[in-house]
Amino acid sequence: MGILPRHMDESMISATVGQPRRPEGFPGQRMRVLPRPLVSKAMASSTTAELLVTDVGFFPRASSHGRARKNGAGQHIVIVCAAGRGTCTLPTGVHSVRAGQALAIPAGLPHRYEADSDDPWTIWWMHLVGRQVPDLLATIGATPEQPVFGLGDPARVVSLIDTIIRRMERDETMATLLASSGAAWHAMALLAADRRTISRQQADPIEATIEHLRSNVSTRVSLAELAGMAGLSVSHYSALFRRATGYGALEFQTRLRMGAARELLDTTDRSIASVASQVGFADPLYFSRQFHRIHGISPTEYRSHDKG
Structure with missing residues (x-):
């Protein structure tokens, strides 16, 4: 993880920078967003209320990708960078993200993230809600001051996000929501395990x-x-x-x-x-x-x- 030297406050997060940025629309992208009434229904269930995937996607080589939310998102955001580079601007500063790293943004935190202009990132991402998500982020060690962290085995986490996408592409039944929640739990557990493994061989x-x-x-x-x-x-x-x-x-x-x-x-x-x-x-x-x-x-x- 790297923090670029220039500090930005919340007002800067909504500023326009460089070329126009696109929130989505990239060749080969995959994305699923649950209808918000379905999210409300799922959050009333004792199981999915603990952790629920509301949005999930894959953006390959997402040139000109960027999102700015001056009031933050309603969900916690986890982004895994599989290739390329990008940056995330928070009230704590500008944080660089590169291949083999993940980015976690708590719900409600103002932010802007964007792909690098010369080497745009390929990202797998998910939006999470639920009672256990803040504790999972705390276990991972992701904070507004240090939102970017390395992964020992990025492909395993990516595989789980891919599983979530495939399930949600199939249908929006409760069985799918439960299966997606289980895969997200597994992915978050791997992120936490990576942060707590002091020495490990490079993953293949x-x-x-x-x-x-x-x-x-x-x-x-x-x-x-x-x-x-x-x-x-x-x-x-x-x-x-x-x-x-x-x-x-x-x-x-x-x-x-x-x-x-x-x-x-x-x-x-x-x-x-x-x-x-x-x-x-x-x-x-x-x-x-x-x-x-x-x-x-x-x-x-x-x-x-x-x-x-």
Whole structure:
């Protein structure tokens, strides 16, 4: 974390700086915002009232990104910078944010944050409300004086935020809100653990994305998304991934899905179409072709063979 030398008071936070800034609208972005009546309903529940994700998103290489809230936000904000740089202006000063760091802004605190003009950040972010959020931020050690902190394993936190986005893209049921809250709890716990680990080995961003793929076998994750999780360019990520696994990232995903398919074929009586759907293939014929390409036999032939 770095604090730039010029101090800014609250009145400066709403000042216009440099080029016009956009709050959103970036190629490849993903974002979900809960309807505020649904937030009110969820906050009346004893479970989601402890911690609730109200807004979540991913902004890749967000050139000209910036938000200014002279009265602060109604939610606590957590931003993870996976690549590039940015700054956050608080009443305590101007704080620099770079790849591998996170930024926490308490609810109600006036602020402005923006991407660096030369090296715009790629960020994963979430807005949180709930009775336990202030205590979680205190456990992390994030304060208005020190809102930026390093991460030992950024890709694991990013993976959890990605999980929240995927759940909220699916629907807005109570089950989704609970699952999103659980992933947010896990992410905040990792942030706290990072702050309390005095010495640790450098985390491997490739291994972290591989674990994300293993945990989301039925979901196709794009190469750009994986590279964003690791905070690397697509070309650099692809080279490191192939070096680590011997496969391209998309082929590796296909083989993970085929492993899950073999288990279903071995242990259940589900139809081929049902197995295909379970491991993320909408087209059973395409699934069968991919299965045959990898195994040399069809799913039906594989199931008929004696094994064990």
